[in-house]
Amino acid sequence: MQRAAWFPADEQVRKMRMYGLMMKNGIEEYDDFYQRSVKDPAWFWDEVVRDLKLQWDQPYSKVLDLSKGFAWPQWFVDGKMNVATNCLDRWADDPKVKDQLAIISEGDGGEVKQWTYHELRETVARFAQGLSELGVTFGDRVAIYLPMIAENVIAMLATARIGAIFTPCFSGYGAEAVATRLKDCEAKVLITADGFWRRGKVVKMKEEADRAADLSPSVEKVIIVQRTGREIPVHERDVKWEDVIHKEKTLSSVITDADTPFMIIYTSGTTGRPKGTVHVHAGFPIKAAFDAGYGMDLKQEDTLFWMTDMGWMMGPWMVFGALLNGSTMVLFEGTPDYPQPDRLWELVENHRISHMGISPTVIRTLMKFGETWVDKHDQSSLKAFGSTGEPWNPEPWFWLFDHVGKGKVPIWNYSGGTEVSGGILSSNLMKPIAPCxxxxxxxxxxAEVVDEHGKPIRGEVGELVMKHPWVGMTHGFWKDPERYKKAYWSRWEGTWVHGDWVHAEEEGYWYITGRSDDTLKIAGKRLGPAEMESVLVDHPRVLEAATIGVPDPIKGEVAVCFAVLKPGDSGDEVLVKELMDMIGDHLGKALRPSKIHVVSELPKTRNGKILRRVIKSAYTGQEAGDLSALENPKAVEEVRRENEAE
Known part of the structure; x- marks a missing residue:
């Protein structure tokens, strides 16, 4: 049994919002609460929206209607609510809350801007009026291609306010990736910036936005935020941000149904075009608010920061998780180690961040600089770390827990997806937490873990599935319902197959070992790539690792590993043999990889997720599919050269 490293005090538990929700319903034991939540999900989500005190323009008559089947649930039937009203107006109209900070925005160069709930509501309402005067109406799509600045949030909420639908695009995308999304959702307006700052240098955006708009016939207007003040090309369709914000008029939220779409957020597909997941006013925001507020125990007096981009799910999740709970969010344009390796720890101190979301990859990057950079800054405001997007291995987990959190701050591990609106699995702050x-x-x-026949299993690796719909589940893919059903509902009747490979211990701890399509099957034994990668990164010279499976005529499939070494280390044959032996000792000789390649970097997204499917396609010479999320294309070429050199 994995030994827990963090234990909640009884006093802590009694102050948690999850505990309060349990007590309100007369349930004293968490496990009893969980069981009732999945046996009677209509009761559970009804209690959640009541406890969140959401404002409904028209009350719902029924919590859940499954008449169209599990793939197409209707939540809060007949209910009408607008997410912008619930994020802003109810707080801005409250004398006790209106002057509380809603947004703290820090640029790459350290400049800070702040918005109270009252100020943010007024700005959003004026921008909504401006969008309306530009011709944006109910149901129109507005693409947002901006850095992590407050205008990004303002544009999202203003679009939702008028009943239109926004599509957030990753700020690092090139024109073709943006155009793919613009064309798929037929965006009427594109909101962008002249550029943004990264490591003290300007990254151009307007030129990429222009190319994307040129490729997208539906785009009528391009709204430009002057972020850097640089000279940019100007076109007839261009409108300045400040000219859209109405000087005198504000626009109230339009009344929308609970299931009116408000966001299309795209996920990268393994093959073919990206998938446009459709989210509704009473879906994604409620799931995000519950997960942040009750799962992570975010309260109104707290400050939430997640190291992410608005084009990834955790960007909008942070917005709605913070604002629906009346909390403060921190937006950060910069990078974790610029201008010095203490940038994130300085951010925590300066803005008194209480809840901080960070990936294992970022921690692996920062830990090489040592604890001195952490100890320069006061981290006492921290109440919880959040982590999502990739599995942990022990060394960075303990470094964050011991050296940053001083053994007192829990690491809230969290995993779900864009199609989920948040988490399926998480750590539980009411219970002891084991590393990783x-x-x-x-x-x-x-949720359940099942074998290849769909039967529940424990103590071995299996598929993660969902046996019942939930609030926040995507309303399909934009204009492609068949692709959605094939992706999630085609394997077992009435069962959502998530695509994660999970090991659920008899004792209660669960571990994600990788995506099920990344899973290796070597000589008949299934193995998650994270199991082998954790062995590799336990070596003192290895910084990070990735494992893929490649076809083998004898074993069916063999493992090939890629290791990035710590700075200044170039590797040698002795190291490779040591790594081979470590894997054999830990996992068995039959599972030793066929090759271990030392590379300078691994293909990743900007938020640090290692793209194993890209590694596999490059190494085996296959079509890589959608590469729009890729941060470092040179890493793909290095992987390809490793295979060619054999």
Missing amino acids: SFNGPMPGMD
Whole structure:
């Protein structure tokens, strides 16, 4: 049994919002609460929206209607609510809350801007009026291609306010990737910036936005935020941000149905075009608000920061998780180690961040600089770390827990997806937390681990599935319902197959070992890539690693590993043999990889997720599919050269 490293005090538990929700319903034991939440999900989500005190323009008559089947649930039937009203107006109209900070925005150069709930509501309402006067109406799509600045949030909420639909695009995308999304959703307006700052240098955006708009016949207007003040090309369709914000008029939220779409957020597909997941006013925001507010225990007096981009799910998740809970969010344009390796720790101190989301990859990058950079800054405001997007291995987990959190701050491990609106699995702050683990499914998430026949299993690796719909589940893919059903509902009747490979221990801790399509099957034994990667990164010279499976005529499939070494280390044959032996000792000789390649970097997204499918396609010479999320294309070429050199 994995030994827990963090234990909640009884006093802490009694102050948690999850505990308060349990007590309100007369349930004293968490496990009883969870079981009721999945046996009666309509009861559970009804209690959640009541406890969140959401404002409904028209009350719902029924919590859940499954008449169209599990793939197409309707939540809050007949209910009408607008997410912008619930994020802003109810707080801005409250004398006790209106002057509380809603947004703290820090640029790459350290400049800070702030918005109270009252100020943010007024700005959003004026920008909504400006969008309306530009001709944006109910149901129109507005693409947002901006850095992590407040205008990004303002544009999202203003679009939702008028009943239109926004599509957030990753700020690092090139023109073709943006155009793919613009064309798929037929965006009427594109909102962009002249550029943004990264490591003290200007990154151009307007030129990429222009190329994307040129490729997208539906785009009528391009709205430009002057972020850097640089000279940019100007076209007839261009409108300045400040000319859109109305000087005198504000626009109230239009009344929208609970299931009116407000966001299309794209996920990168393994093959073919990206998938446009459709999210509705009473879906994604409620799931995000519950997960942040009750799962991570975010309260109104707290400050939430997640190291992400608005084009990734965790960007909008942070917005709605913070604002629906009346909390403060921190937007950060910069990078974790610029201008010095203490940038994130300085951010925590300066803005008194209480809840901080960070990836294992970022921690592996920062830990090489040592604890001195952490100890320069006061981290006492921290109440919880959040982590999502990739599995942990022990060394960076303990470095964050011991050296940054001083053994007192829990690491809230969290995993779900863009199609989920948040988490399926998470750590539980009411229970002891073991390193790198989850405590199991979140309330309302009827998750199970099953074998190849769909039968529940424990103590071995299996597929993660959902046995019942939940609030926040995507309303399909934009204009492609068949692709959605094939992706998630085609394997077992009435069962959502998520695509994660999970090991659920008998004792209660769960571990994600990788995507099920990344899973290796060597000589008949299934193996998650994270299991082999964790062995590799335990070596003192290895910084990070990736494992893929390649066809083999004898074993069916063999493992090939890629290791990035710590700075200044170039590797040698002795090291490769040591790594081979370590894997054999830990996992068995039959599972030793066929090759271990030392590379300078691994293909990643900007938020640090290692793209194993890209590594595999480059190494085996296959079509890589959608590469729009890729941060470092040179890493792909290096992987390709490793295979060619054999």
